[in-house]
Amino acid sequence: MSLLASFRDSARAKPILERIRARRGGPVSIMEFCGGHTVAIFRSGIRSVMPERVRMLSGPGCPVCVTSNADLDRAAALAKLPGVILATYGDMLKVPGSHESLAEVKAQGYPVEVVYSTLDALKLAAAHPDREIVFFGIGFETTAPAAAAAVLQAEAKKLRNFSLCSVMKLTIPGAKALLSMGEVNVDGVIGPGHVASIIGADAWRFLPEEYGIPVAISGFEPLDLLAATDAILGMIDDGAPDLVNTYSRIVKPEGNRKAWGAVERVFELRGASWRGFGDIPASGLALREEFAAFDADRRFPLDIPPSEEHPACRCGEVLRGVAEPTDCTAFGAACTPEHPLGPCMVSSEGSCAAYYHYKRQAV
């Protein structure tokens, strides 16, 4: 049996589930901070097998979803500049900004290209020397190393027609902002495996140390998530918050120093605006002065009118874990994956989309 299949094996899930069910204690809320986990939890039906005392919450871990309308409006304006081709991930296209989505901008005849990585955007720049390729770069710590590598490559190759509009964000300031708001009770956290593989499991020690909240770094297979949940419940029930790494086959305590080193070389911290949270200081990655030639913000300064939110959409509350998608009156009615009102219904990692696909009716 392959490694993957073995992690999907029901025989191995059973004892963990039995242990989870056998634990006695009061009601607890466990939050996952990663959109990949949200999808995996819904796909594997983990919520449906949890005992009643365990409530699972989704957090702000979908990079498409936390991108603010102000940043989306800026991307649309960049795409409309003469000579510019805007490159971005496919998931971004359908997200409605204040007035229009990038798909609508593209339909008006402005060049918006879908790419799978920042390096694809570099290829686009090499193929169109007479055009300015602006990469609208969203993402967390996981995508930042590729963006850094692309900027370094563009510099080495002296590509003058490539620039990055960075709206990349850091998960830890985001998590701290959510916990400091105190709106939602979080007793345990499923830590993001891919993010931790870059910045290290130890970066999440602040949860037990500063907030007294146990955290288990988890992979993305159902068994990984069950093991992480079991570890968290154990720490809660023992009253001994700590960090447990249940994804040690991929995640090291110190992370990937080399990848993060490249990020630190190219980017510096700045405030960033998050949907549902507003401005969070030192939570965004901006290009350092030294790389100004590749910084779309410096090269194409734009005056963007203040952004607007759809009045019905509760994505902000969904991202803060305060509302469930089904609390939104638009869910499944005015807002569907075909006609999304907010990003949480667009992105494959968004909570509303996950609810819609896997849980629309109670099963």
Added chain:
Amino acid sequence: MSDTHILLAHGSGGTRMHALIRDLFLPAFDNPYLRQGNDQALFETPSGRIAFTTDSYVVQPVIFPGGTIGELAVHGTINDLAVGGARPLGLSVGMILEEGLEMALLEDIVRRMKAASEEAGVPVVTGDTKVVERGSCDKIFINTSGVGIVPEGVNIDGAAARHGDAVIISGSIGDHGVAVMSERRGVQFSTPVVSDTQPLHKLVRRMLGVTKDIHVMRDPTRGGVATTLNEIAGQSRVGIEIDEEALPVSDEVNGACDLLGLDPLYLANEGKLIAILPDEHAESVLDAMRATPEGAGACRIGRVVEDRPGIVRMNTGIGGTRIVNVLSGEMLPRIC
């Protein structure tokens, strides 16, 4: 043939077009129907009902691991006939070629169509070719239509699934989708996933040889198994329950799906069928299927249930349940 690329003149009705037909298409598809040289093919029909189907193929890239648009066009239409219980009699082939298409590529595709049609024993009985200006199509578009005969006593219908029926599949899922997606995204795997494109009419014949009492049959092409099961649940007004652990997915497809962020349930298959039939026939039909190369991996994946008509549910590997929705929007750009 001396031209290295397709020119507009190849579709103009003049000497170049006649040379293309004479030198490439006629020798490739040679059979008594084509030799009649008429504007239509004439066949004798055995008794039964006539099945008629058509499909257009615009797959990108035109060559992918395990096949080309050519085999796909032949197999796809044969399979659309086969899953209705029909014995295919003949196919038409309409080609739309982009000006500038390399002649070598066209020859390769035609050669593969010839091989596919011969292997299946289903002749191409009539055809047509047009050439359009560069940019008006993407290299080559192929339309195939097919006619077949459904024998007496066979009544396969998407609305015929009944509570208690077994849901079976002829083999592993997602192979074609992964083959095309990995080629399109330029990703290489150590063990490449190849398309499962193959004709299914011989397999269907074996199945109907065991029992004619098969309620529903479909080939889960675009939209994959999830979409096909949802269509059936809707048409038959029944619930369908599938077991995640029973779904046949190869380790390679699973690995590629994890990497590319795809779900095998939604990926296209080009040589698989789903059948829904009374539970008491399931084992004997599965045995007959497993004795054929096309059905070697056949297995049971679920059952038809009474509650929640129109909804497909999955029992997950860890013992949970969830809904299996239709694909909304495009998880994948043009997959087949």
